[in-house]
Amino acid sequence: MPELPEVETVRRGMVDAMCGKSIEQVTVRRYDLRGGIPEDLADVMTGKEIRLLERRGKYILIHFGDHKTAVLHLGMSGRIRIYSDKGAVENKKHDHVILIMSDGCVVIFEDPRRFGMLYLVRAPHWQEEKPFSEMGAEPLSNEWSGQDLAFKLSNRKSPIKNALLDQSVVAGLGNIYVCEALFFSGISPSRLAYTLKSEEIERLVVHVRTVLNNAIAAGGSSLKDYAQTDGSLGYFQFGFKVYDREGHICPNECGGNVHRIVQGGRSTFYCPNCQV
DNA sequence: CCGCGGGCCTGCGCGC
DNA sequence: TGCGCGCAGGCCCGCG
Numbered sequence: 001m002p003e004l005p006e007v008e009t010v011r012r013g014m015v016d017a018m019c020g021k022s023i024e025q026v027t028v029r030r031y032d033l034r035g036g037i038p039e040d041l042a043d044v045m046t047g048k049e050i051r052l053l054e055r056r057g058k059y060i061l062i063h064f065g066d067h068k069t070a071v072l073h074l075g076m077s078g079r080i081r082i083y084s085d086k087g088a089v090e091n092k093k094h095d096h097v098i099l100i101m102s103d104g105c106v107v108i109f110e111d112p113r114r115f116g117m118l119y120l121v122r123a124p125h126w127q128e129e130k131p132f133s134e135m136g137a138e139p140l141s142n143e144w145s146g147q148d149l150a151f152k153l154s155n156r157k158s159p160i161k162n163a164l165l166d167q168s169v170v171a172g173l174g175n176i177y178v179c180e181a182l183f184f185s186g187i188s189p190s191r192l193a194y195t196l197k198s199e200e201i202e203r204l205v206v207h208v209r210t211v212l213n214n215a216i217a218a219g220g221s222s223l224k225d226y227a228q229t230d231g232s233l234g235y236f237q238f239g240f241k242v243y244d245r246e247g248h249i250c251p252n253e254c255g256g257n258v259h260r261i262v263q264g265g266r267s268t269f270y271c272p273n274c275q276v
Numbered sequence: 277c278c279g280c281g282g283g284c285c286t287g288c289g290c291g292c
Numbered sequence: 293t294g295c296g297c298g299c300a301g302g303c304c305c306g307c308g
Contacts, residue, residue: 003301034284034303058302076302077286094286113285115302131303158279167303174301221301265281267299 002074004058004139004172005215006234010080011055013229017082017105018062022049025100033096033114034075044068044120045099057135057171061126069123075115081108082229136170139208144170146202153201156193162264163193164208173208176221176243179269181208183242188275189261189268214239242269250274 002010026042038044045064052063062070074080083089083106097109097118109118121129136152137144152169153160163169164178173181182189184207187200196204215221220234227233241251246260246269256273 006301073302075285076300111285112287113300115285117303156278162279165302176301264279 002058002078002220003174003177004055005177005212005218005236006220007058007060007074007172008055008216009220009228009234010074011053011060013082014053014060014080014107017084017107017229018050018099018101019053020050021105022047022102023099024102027098027100028096029098030096030114033111033116033118035117035119037097037118038120041070041097041118041120045070056127056132056138057167058174059132063123067123068120069126071117071119071121071126072109073117075111075113075117077113078109078111078116079227080229081110081231082106083108131167134168136166136168139170139172139205140212144205146198146205149205150196150198150201153193153196158193159189159263160187160191160193160196161189161268165264165266170208172212175266175268176240177208177211177215179243180211180241182275183270184211186275188272189263189270242271245269 023045026045028037028042031037031039048064050062051065054061054063058073060072062072085104086100086106089106092110094112095108095110099107101107126132137148149170153163156163161178161182164173165175179189181204185200185203187196187204215236218234218236218239219228221237222233222235242258245258248258250256250258250271250273252271252274254271254273256271258269259272261268
């Protein structure tokens, strides 16, 4: 799925269309997404005013200011499309949930692979529920630091690549941005997490933040499935240094080239020359 | 408790 | 042009 920058881009796109407005009508076309859409979703959401849209890791929280909060996750292929009025709406095969807002604007949750999720949690104590209760720090917040990351890595025997994909270590990273951050940090993805020195961990924190911020500024990355809420594409994918660039020369011009290996069943891209 | 592999779905690009 | 295969940004579960 979209990783943190794409989810943040989607959240920002949803704010104007939804915040301060109420939901007039909810249509659920399919309930059998991963985890299942709750049967009472429409009952709970209809008529509610949206007070706040918040992101936590790769999740978007839709707060109504009452005892329920809706949780949206885009899975691997989820999208949100927004139309400013009903007349402009296109119907697509995998449109699973359609929200009509009080001003006539339409918000559609589309997800071909159905790995996405939309469900309800208790409010205001949603952070006490899984997966939020087990989630690591927000990497762009002040609560995240080299010290925090070092603590999380101190007993980890898995490769640093795998550890950074674990949402309980730090929230919101996925395959792309982990590869990119490790490249900028000059750290091999195969290094066992607990062997990183504090100075390397400090570097990693800096580069994770930089790569995420740059990607958000570019509107995220558009691979096969991801687009912004107005259908336009992010363009950060043109800035990838190593991700999906197997065989290309290393952007550091070290004389080496980008390799692909498989870790935990997923592709990792890196420069064996620059990343040690 | 931890780490790994498989499963969940559909669509796309590639090679034959 | 058509078809089968491998692969994809994530997460959860069960096993060792």
